[in-house]
Amino acid sequence: MSIERYCNQDLILFSTLSVREDILSYMAACLLRHGYTKESYREAVLARERVYPTGLGGETIGIAIPHTDIVHVIKPAICLCILKDPVEFGLMGGDDAETVRVSVVFMLALREPEKQLEVLQMVITMLEQEHYLKSLLQCCSAEEALAILVQASR
DSSP states (O other): OOGGOOOOOOGGEEEESSSSSHHHHHHHHHHTTTTOOTHHHHHHHHHHHHHSOOOEEESSOOOOOOOOGGGBSSSSSSEEEEEEEEEEEETTTTTTTTEEEEEEEEEEEEEEEEHHHHHHHHHHHHHHHHHHHHHHHOSHHHHHHHHHHHTTTT
């Protein structure tokens, strides 16, 4: 999978936000501003995250993979947000009380359901090879982060 098909420097964010909903709204606004999603995307992704949390814990770094239905997407994209400090997200497949401290968020806006598995596999590979996530946390620019994503997706 070629990550450049879904992500570019405009979709790589750095944030000091400390509330999950604020982070998701910030990312959704980026996707909307760049023409990847419909206005309905933000509320749909927030609603889905409340019911089906997307946090995953790695050995030392947690990630989240928020997404929602394809009807809210205009063209496919992945928005990446690197958090200054970890934020609590619900644990994927867990109950309401289980959380994971997330430092990297991959927000998916996909139009083809069959591509979702391919994209998720790439993100899971990054989680399993935490040196990529550690490198992302050290990034100072979107260009640098994109280079790491490209390397990790090969």
